Amino acid sequence: MPTPDLVSVVIATRNRPELVRKAIASVIAQDYAGEIEVVLVFDQSEPDLTMASDAPGRTVRVITNTRTPGLAGARNSGIQAAEGPWVAFCDDDDHWRPEKLTRQLAAGQRSSREVHLITCSIEVDFDGTLSVRSAGCDEVTHAQLLRSRMSMLHSSTFLFRRSSLIELGMVDEFVPGSQNEDWDLLLRTARLGPIIHVDEPLVVVLWGTTSFFSRTWDTKVSSLHWMLEHHPELQTDRKGLARVYGQIAFGEASRPDRRESLRYAGRALRKDPLQWRAVVSGAVALRLVSPARVLNTLHKYGRGV
Structure with a gap:
């Protein structure tokens, strides 16, 4: 052998x-x-x-x-x-x-x-x-x-x-x-x-708390914009693009930048009316729930935004 x-x-x-x-x-x-x-x-x-x-x-x-x-x-x-x-x-x-x-x-x-x-x-x-x-x-x-x-x-x-x-x-x-x-x-x-x-x-x-990157919102948002620029084919899948817009919306809400968050949440919902990240981001932007609470809840089930 x-x-x-x-x-x-x-x-x-x-x-x-x-x-x-x-x-x-x-x-x-x-x-x-x-x-x-x-x-x-x-x-x-x-x-x-x-x-x-x-x-x-x-x-x-x-x-x-x-x-x-x-x-x-x-x-x-x-x-x-x-x-x-x-x-x-x-x-x-x-x-x-x-x-x-x-x-x-x-x-x-x-x-x-x-x-x-x-x-x-x-x-x-x-x-x-x-x-x-x-x-x-x-x-x-x-x-x-x-x-x-x-x-x-x-x-x-x-x-x-x-x-x-x-x-x-x-x-x-x-x-x-x-x-x-x-x-x-x-x-x-x-x-x-x-x-x-x-x-x-x-x-x-x-x-959990050991991650260097788990909640660094500025670079999370800028890296998503980088992905859209360097992988233009992401624009071809409406649901996939809505997911990215929803992630940007959540990141903007967490920085916080309410106006940008709501703008990207709207863009996400226009691409995919069922994009849950947009709805959650709106709640964070309006201070109805904290980003930490959202993430901790998702992480308990092995999921993220």
């Missing part, structure tokens, strides 16, 4: 020593028969060289972000340093189920298509409340990603063929605030062909 491919796992980290150790441990504990190297990238923080390891078949290399400061630059530093033909991402506050890589690579081998990216579903952990987010399919198309961000396709589920990732230009480092860069990368990848998906919750994603 052929030797299983080396898999490089890029973990970008910043000031989360306890959480990142759990993430690394979950990668090291994979039941995958091949070798795994963890490329641990310290971003805007001092590297902890004690985390390096030369254990046979499960090495950990510690490097620093040599590119644009932030998550995107850190991931790209890791991609460039990776030695395997497969590159996976794992956020430093998430962790994998032991069978993740085995299940994903098996799905890739079964596919008759050229494989660029393999994803899986997730289990969201919000302050101890667990919710499974599944896609209900084994392939994800570009059209599906125009309609929905499909949040179960979380970056911690990504397993890329490295050559495809390089061909795509890696992670865009100029998306405002390193937000929505995952959706951007999914859309660019799906242009090459459908994304292979394992519809099992093989990654546990931690939501």
Whole structure:
């Protein structure tokens, strides 16, 4: 039998020593028969060289972000340093189920298509409340990603063929605030062909106060405008565009900018009268409910705006 491919796992980290150790441990504990190297990238923080390891078949290399400061630059530093033909991402506050890589690579081998990216579903952990987010399919198309961000396709589920990732230009480092860069990368990848998906919750994603990005409204709004500018095909799906307008409306209401929020809520409802984000955004803009209460309620069910 052929030797299983080396898999490089890029973990970008910043000031989360306890959480990142759990993430690394979950990668090291994979039941995958091949070798795994963890490329641990310290971003805007001092590297902890004690985390390096030369254990046979499960090495950990510690490097620093040599590119644009932030998550995107850190991931790209890791991609460039990776030695395997497969590159996976794992956020430093998430962790994998032991069978993740085995299940994903098996799905890739079964596919008759050229494989660029393999994803899986997730289990969201919000302050101890667990919710499974599944896609209900084994392939994800570009059209599906125009309609929905499909949040179960979380970056911690990504397993890329490295050559495809390089061909795509890696992670865009100029998306405002390193937000929505995952959706951007999914859309660019799906242009090459459908994304292979394992519809099992093989990654546990931690939501809550540990996130650097969960409630940074200025960059959330600007990154959505960036997406509309750089992916004009988003304008072709009325329901998908209404969703984006609804998200902008919620972000504007949370900043707060009542006028802009109501304007985008109206645009969302004109595209899709059933777009719930527009209604919720109106309630936030009119101060009938706080954005924190809306998000906390949604997060309990593994969902976001």
